[in-house]
Amino acid sequence: MPGITIGDTVPNLEVETTQGKLKLHDYFADSWTLLFSHPSDFTPVCTTELGAMAKYESEFHxxxxxxxxxSCDDLGSHREWIKDVEAFTPGCKVTYPIISDTSREIIxxxxMVDPIEGDAGKIVPSxxxxxxxxxxxxKLSxxxxxxxxxxxEEVIRALDSLLMASRHKVATPVNWKAGEPVVISPSVSDEEAKKLFPQGFETVDLPSKKTYLRFTTPT
Structure with a gap:
């Protein structure tokens, strides 16, 4: 059975975390969420990443x-590891919960299973x-x-793109960053675009003479 992907509903699992039990849908309700996995506690790349998540948390909020x-380690391991994470990234506190999946039934x-790596024959998180x-x-993986x-920075950029598209009938072009022009969805007619984007839009003159590439800056 293929794993969940873009457009699929995340199952409403009950999970154990460093901040107690929670049901995923209760946690996701009324907000966007970054759900991220790590191969193991007390490993170098993961330690840098958890610190970066804490450093960027205000941007996410x-x-x-x-x-x-x-991560698949137990809650005691998570809590000890957090001390290393915070020491490596001074001034940052890990205030977000971390799920423990020691049974490896959640990943x-x-x-979130790594198709290449393994741990004594057991699956590990990607x-x-x-x-x-x-x-x-x-919405994105x-x-x-x-x-x-x-x-x-790419996580932030992609998140900004998703939030922009959720509010307006637009998409973001290559290398887009917040504040830059966006493209109007092809499903939006010029007449509708004039109503949706009263600030105006620019249609690119292309060799095909098709008018599908329209840029605007939502207000």
Whole structure:
């Protein structure tokens, strides 16, 4: 059975975390959430990443986004590891919960299994990140091997793009960053675009003479 992916609803699992038991849908309700997994506690790349998550947490909160980590180690290990994470990233506190999945029953349901790495024949988490909407559906997924740490600026950029598209009938072009022009969805006619974007839009003159590439800056 294939794992959940973009557009799928995250199962409403009850999980044990460093901040107590919670049900995923209760945690996701009324906000966006970054659900991210790590191969193991007390490992170098994961330690840098958890510190970066804590460092960027204020940026996520400004956007109304929660954080929820996951690793297969037990809660005691998580709590001891957090001390190392905070020491490596001075001034940052890990205030977000981290799921414990010692049975390794959760990661397959969340499509967070590393297809290459293993631990004495057991499955291990990939370096995965799902951006989950308030409707409990996966909006975007990143999947990295254990050897490659995430780029937090790209996580922020992708999140800004998703939030922009959720508010307006637009998409974001290549290398887009917040504040830059966006493109109007092809499903929006010019007449509708004039109403939706009273600030105006620019249609690019292309050799095909098709008018599908329209830029605007939502207010």
């Amino acid at each position: 400004k956007r109304g986004v929660k954080l929820l980590g996951l 397959p349901q969340l499509n 370096r995965a990140l799902h951006i989950v909407g308030p409707d409990f559906k996966i 990143f999947l990295y091997p254990s050897s490659t740490g995430r780029n937090m």
